[in-house]
Amino acid sequence: xxxxxxxxxxxxxxxxxxxxxxxxxxxxxxxxxxxxxxxxxxxxxxxxxxxxxxxxxxxxxxxxxxxxxxxxxxxxxxxxxxxxxxxxxxxxxxxxxxxxxxxxxxxxxxxx
Amino acid sequence: xxxxxxxxxxxxxxxxxxxxxxxxxxxxxxxxxxxxxxxxxxxxxxxxxxxxxxxxxxxxxxxxxxxxxxxxxxxxxxxxxxxxxxxxxxxxxxxxxxxxxxxxxxxxxxxxxxxxxxxxxxxxxxxxxxxxxxxxxxxxxxxxxxxxxxxxxxxxxxxxxxxxxxxxxxxxxxxxxxxxxxxxxxxxxxxxxxxxxxxxxxxxxxxxxxxxxxxxxxxxxxxxxxxxxxxxxxxxxxxxxxxxxxxxxxxxxxxxxxxxxxxxxxxxxxxxxxxxxxxxxxxxxxxxxxxxxxxxxxxxxxxxxxxxxxxxxxxxxxxxxxxxxxxxxxxxxxxxxxxxxxxxxxxxxxxxxxxxxxxxxxxxxxxxxxxxxxxxxxxxxxxxxxxxxxxxxxxxxxxxxxxxxxxxxxxxxxxxxxxxxxxxxxxxxxxxxxxxxxxxxxxxxxxxxxxxxxxxxxxxxxxxxxxxxxxxxxxxxxxxxxxxxxxxxxxxxxxxxxxxxxxxxxxxxxxxxxxxxxxxxxxxxxxxxxxxxxxxxxxx
Numbered sequence: 001x002x003x004x005x006x007x008x009x010x011x012x013x014x015x016x017x018x019x020x021x022x023x024x025x026x027x028x029x030x031x032x033x034x035x036x037x038x039x040x041x042x043x044x045x046x047x048x049x050x051x052x053x054x055x056x057x058x059x060x061x062x063x064x065x066x067x068x069x070x071x072x073x074x075x076x077x078x079x080x081x082x083x084x085x086x087x088x089x090x091x092x093x094x095x096x097x098x099x100x101x102x103x104x105x106x107x108x109x110x111x112x
Numbered sequence: 113x114x115x116x117x118x119x120x121x122x123x124x125x126x127x128x129x130x131x132x133x134x135x136x137x138x139x140x141x142x143x144x145x146x147x148x149x150x151x152x153x154x155x156x157x158x159x160x161x162x163x164x165x166x167x168x169x170x171x172x173x174x175x176x177x178x179x180x181x182x183x184x185x186x187x188x189x190x191x192x193x194x195x196x197x198x199x200x201x202x203x204x205x206x207x208x209x210x211x212x213x214x215x216x217x218x219x220x221x222x223x224x225x226x227x228x229x230x231x232x233x234x235x236x237x238x239x240x241x242x243x244x245x246x247x248x249x250x251x252x253x254x255x256x257x258x259x260x261x262x263x264x265x266x267x268x269x270x271x272x273x274x275x276x277x278x279x280x281x282x283x284x285x286x287x288x289x290x291x292x293x294x295x296x297x298x299x300x301x302x303x304x305x306x307x308x309x310x311x312x313x314x315x316x317x318x319x320x321x322x323x324x325x326x327x328x329x330x331x332x333x334x335x336x337x338x339x340x341x342x343x344x345x346x347x348x349x350x351x352x353x354x355x356x357x358x359x360x361x362x363x364x365x366x367x368x369x370x371x372x373x374x375x376x377x378x379x380x381x382x383x384x385x386x387x388x389x390x391x392x393x394x395x396x397x398x399x400x401x402x403x404x405x406x407x408x409x410x411x412x413x414x415x416x417x418x419x420x421x422x423x424x425x426x427x428x429x430x431x432x433x434x435x436x437x438x439x440x441x442x443x444x445x446x447x448x449x450x451x452x453x454x455x456x457x458x459x460x461x462x463x464x465x466x467x468x469x470x471x472x473x474x475x476x477x478x479x480x481x482x483x484x485x486x487x488x489x490x491x492x493x494x495x496x497x498x499x500x501x502x503x504x505x506x507x508x509x510x511x512x513x514x515x516x517x518x519x520x521x522x523x524x525x526x527x528x529x530x531x532x533x534x535x536x537x538x539x540x541x542x543x544x545x546x547x548x549x550x551x552x553x554x555x556x557x558x559x560x561x562x563x564x565x566x567x568x569x570x571x572x573x574x575x576x577x578x579x580x581x582x583x584x585x586x587x588x589x590x591x592x593x594x595x596x597x598x599x600x601x602x603x604x605x606x607x608x609x610x611x612x613x614x615x616x617x618x619x620x621x622x623x624x625x626x627x628x629x630x631x632x633x634x635x636x637x638x639x640x641x642x643x644x645x646x647x648x649x650x651x652x
Contacts (some may be wrong), residue, residue, distance in 0.1 A: 034620065044394075045456045047463060047516070048503045051394035055620075 188420025205403025210603025240271020303368025352561030355568030361528025369522020381512030440491030444471020447495030533565030
């Protein structure tokens with residue numbers, strides 16, 4: 001099993017969700033996060049004083065998926081979330097030891 | 113078993129009852145849906161009902177005139193009371209979410225403390241010697257002013273009647289005047305809460321509210337509106353009609369703005385506001401829509417503030433006053449918005465709001481005395497001045513004013529009374545402050561009026577700044593007036609008032625952190641020590 005964490009621009013969430021459900025993904029978790037990458041935010045002016053917006057709002061999607069499907073899911077997210085401009089985000093793929101469905105107690109791939 | 117005879121009798125009886133009811137209804141007095149016939153000679157109080165004498169008719173007319181005036185003063189006073197909500201929303205919107213409950217609380221409680229202090233002695237000191245206010249029926253009881261003699265002239269300093277609205281000040285006109293004057297005082301009292309927000313101790317704020325409502329505001333207001341010495345500069349020294357301030361550019365707004373200046377200076381800037389090299393860091397407000405809504409509420413309330421200051425619904429200058437007021441608000445906002453748009457590239461809504469308010473503050477003194485073109489110009493200059501002042505005070509003087517209170521109310525309060533000395537056009541104000549003739553400014557032939565305005569401006573600056581600088585300095589030395597740095601970083605809501613404004617939200621700073629190192633002030637140094645301490649702990 002693999003865990004896929006995708007940090008994307010918030011307005012791209014619907015598109016990514018559509019792309020993932022088309023692939024047959026059964027579920028996902030979404031959280032609001034703030035962050036920056038290499039370009040480190042931007043500067044605005046508020047009442048004449050500089051206002052460095054260091055941390056930009058992003059959305060993090062977390063999905064657990066079988067090893068064989070990980071590549072397809074990652075590609076789908078990239079295609080749906082890309083705008084071509086800075087701040088598009090990143091995807092992290094990591095191995096998972098176990099997963100449990102709380103209601104039934106199922107473990108492993110049948111739990112995702 | 114019903115026989116046909118019984119049926120016939122029942123139907124006939126029912127018919128008879130119906131006819132009787134219809135006839136009765138037709139002969140009763142008919143309603144008056146158009147109102148043409150409601151109110152007439154029968155409503156004149158007369159010894160012989162329906163046949164009043166000329167004296168009885170005149171008495172009713174006089175009573176009605178005062179009634180209109182009292183109603184007008186009360187209703188406009190209610191509008192000005194609603195400005196408290198406007199100030200609360202502006203200040204809370206322009207400051208951070210972690211302090212929202214405390215900021216709102218200050219603006220809320222200033223109303224109740226202000227009213228209490230004013231009832232105890234503020235009103236008496238301000239109006240105790242104003243004499244008979246004709247528009248409100250003569251206000252008996254306000255007939256004792258403490259006066260000293262200087263240069264052979266009388267200098268009225270404060271009133272001595274009306275404490276707790278007792279004795280012979282228990283009068284409908286006096287009470288009406290109390291309500292109206294109280295909400296004006298409260299406007300001045302709530303201004304400093306904006307400049308001092310986000311780091312001021314709630315306890316010291318409470319003491320400040322008593323000090324303002326009981327002593328400082330009433331004294332200056334007595335000198336200008338209570339028959340005191342500034343209003344008599346014309347009678348005593350030939351300076352125009354004395355210091356003239358129609359609705360309070362100096363009495364209310366400059367007093368509030370200068371108190372705000374003194375307080376902000378003693379308090380010091382918020383943590384993280386200025387870097388070590390003196391650069392100003394933006395600490396944006398958390399709810400711009402709230403702040404702009406508050407601005408609209410203030411603009412609405414100002415329709416009570418300015419026109420209401422005639423104290424008379426039968427003085428039809430109120431139409432001119434209301435229009436001058438709204439025009440100045442528009443030009444102030446337009447100029448401020450254009451200034452920010454052209455110099456920074458964006459039409460900053462917070463400065464547009466400040467510009468609208470600056471126009472209103474500036475027109476508050478001259479609104480009854482100027483043409484609409486002058487009103488528009490006065491507002492436009494106010495919009496320009498407020499932008500210059502905000503930037504100057506923040507970036508050059510390094511005085512932290514989260515909402516621009518000093519620039520809006522202090523700077524433009526002074527501009528307001530000075531502009532009266534320039535633009536008053538002589539179409540109103542005959543006999544003002546006991547001086548014959550209408551009120552004219554420099555551009556209409558009376559340079560001495562401008563001098564009187566300058567004197568008043570100087571007095572408000574020196575008196576109010578000294579009084580509040582001393583007050584805050586003493587309080588700061590003896591008890592402290594600023595919250596601890598830890599409290600300021602966490603947010604004042606829980607430590608100061610025990611309630612979170614937004615308990616369901618995790619509040620993160622827009623910068624994600626501190627936003628730059630701290631400079632100046634003992635609180636600032638403490639915060640720097642705190643920051644370096646926590647850094648050392650992280651490294652360990």
